[in-house]
Amino acid sequence: MDRLFGTVIKQANNAVNRNAEKFAQTLGLTSVQISIIDYVSRFEDEADVFQRDVEHEFNIRRATATSALKLMEERNLIVRVSVKRDARLKKIILTPKAYALAKQINSYFDITEQRIINSVGIENKDIFRNALKQVINELSD
Numbered sequence: 347m348d349r350l351f352g353t354v355i356k357q358a359n360n361a362v363n364r365n366a367e368k369f370a371q372t373l374g375l376t377s378v379q380i381s382i383i384d385y386v387s388r389f390e391d392e393a394d395v396f397q398r399d400v401e402h403e404f405n406i407r408r409a410t411a412t413s414a415l416k417l418m419e420e421r422n423l424i425v426r427v428s429v430k431r432d433a434r435l436k437k438i439i440l441t442p443k444a445y446a447l448a449k450q451i452n453s454y455f456d457i458t459e460q461r462i463i464n465s466v467g468i469e470n471k472d473i474f475r476n477a478l479k480q481v482i483n484e485l486s487d
Contacts, residue, residue: 355481362462369454373447378404378414379423380451386424386438387448394429394437405482418444 366377373380385403386395401411415438418424423444426436440448459471468474 362458365458366454373450375423375447379418379421380447380454382414382418382438383423383440383444383448384451384455386440387445387452390438390440396435396437397426400438405486 363377366380370377370380375383381404382400385400389395389399397408397411397415400406400415401408404411406414415424415426419426422441425439425441427439429435429437463471463474466474
């Protein structure tokens with residue numbers, strides 16, 4: 347029996363990551379940084395965004411998120427500010443420098459998502475997203 351799904355999913359993931367990295371380089375950033383800027387810019391108006399939210403959204407470990415956010419602080423892309431209800435929590439706020447890039451980044455992700463959906467040929471993107479989430483849930487720790 348051929349084992350195709352794992353290999354094809356890995357190849358598709360690599361293609362998406364390479365494409366994001368290529369775009370990010372045009373902005374002088376990494377694919378992780380543009381992903382975080384995109385995420386924070388889309389959700390910060392709804393609620394405070396914390397490191398644990400980034401960890402959950404991208405399914406990354408605490409150490410990975412810590413180093414990415416620390417580098418983003420050093421590059422003046424974000425600031426982390428303590429919240430009144432719990433000084434241990436630090437919400438992530440984009441700097442004006444990151445906001446200047448956010449529109450381009452959001453547009454890149456919108457176009458890329460549409461390209462993916464078009465290439466798969468699925469009319470309803472919710473069906474596609476739910477199927478991928480089921481794979482993630484089944485195989486996650």
